Amino acid sequence: MCKIMIINGPNLNLLGSRQPEIYGSQGFDAYLSELRDKYPNCELHYLQSNHEGDLVEAIQAANEGFSGIVLNPAAYTHTSVAIADAILAIQTPVIEVHISNPKAREPFRHVSYVEAYVIGTISGLGLKGYELAVGFFAEEGRKGS
Ligand code: DQA
Numbered sequence: 165m166c167k168i169m170i171i172n173g174p175n176l177n178l179l180g181s182r183q184p185e186i187y188g189s190q191g192f193d194a195y196l197s198e199l200r201d202k203y204p205n206c207e208l209h210y211l212q213s214n215h216e217g218d219l220v221e222a223i224q225a226a227n228e229g230f231s232g233i234v235l236n237p238a239a240y241t242h243t244s245v246a247i248a249d250a251i252l253a254i255q256t257p258v259i260e261v262h263i264s265n266p267k268a269r270e271p272f273r274h275v276s277y278v279e280a281y282v283i284g285t286i287s288g289l290g291l292k293g294y295e296l297a298v299g300f301f302a303e304e305g306r307k308g309s
Contacts, residue, residue, distance in 0.1 A: 166206035166305045168298055169226040169256075170196070173238030174214040179263075179291075186264050188290055195291050199298060206302050216240055220250045227254035232301035234294055236261045241276050251281040259297040262287040 172192065175182060180191035192212065200208050209230075211222045219237065226233050235258050237247050251258050258281070265288030266273035279285055284300075286293040 165231070166203070166302050167230050168206055168208055168232050168234060168301050169222065169230050170208060170210045170234045170294065170298075171219060171222050171226075172210075172212040172236050173219055173240050176236060176238050177212050177214070188263070190291060192291075195294070199295060202295065203298055203302055206298065206305075208298065216244055216246055219244075220246050223247065223250040223254060223258075226256050230256050231305045232256060232297075233258045234261055234297040234301075235259070235278070235282070236263070236294075237278060241266065241278060242273055244277055248277045248281055251278055257301075258282045259300065260285040261293040261297050263290055263293065264288060 176192060179187055180189055196208065196210055211218070213219055213222070219240065223233060223235070233256055237244060237260070240247055241262070260276065260278055260282040266276070267287065276285070286296055289296065
């Protein structure tokens with residue numbers, strides 16, 4: 165079974181119009197529907213929130229029955245002990261995704277509070293990073309079944 169939770173943090177509801185030179189011009193809903201077409205055998209669940217606690221709750225809720233979590237904590241990447249602790253508290257593997265490459269940007273973006281607790285990080289490849297992460301979990305699921 166391929167059931168994946170995709171979680172986007174603050175300001176990612178503005179994808180498409182937010183700094184398109186950095187984040188591109190496609191909105192996430194359109195991208196997600198392409199992703200669902202590409203992975204018809206995967207259940208792709210999705211939550212975006214601008215609130216830290218919602219992200220913590222979504223991570224906790226994906227502890228049961230999910231093959232993986234694809235997480236872009238956005239600005240909370242660089243500040244959130246609570247999100248790092250939520251990842252540590254669950255069994256479901258997490259892949260951290262960033263659309264841009266935070267390590268090539270301002271120094272405050274160079275620190276990730278979550279990177280030590282995820283199985284891997286994909287950065288700087290645009291929205292394609294989400295597809296690569298979903299593809300990884302889909303492939304792992306096939307191996308496991
Ligand atoms: C981001 C990078 C973060 O530094 C930033 O705060 C974001 C988006 C990315 O996907 O490139 O909101 O996570």
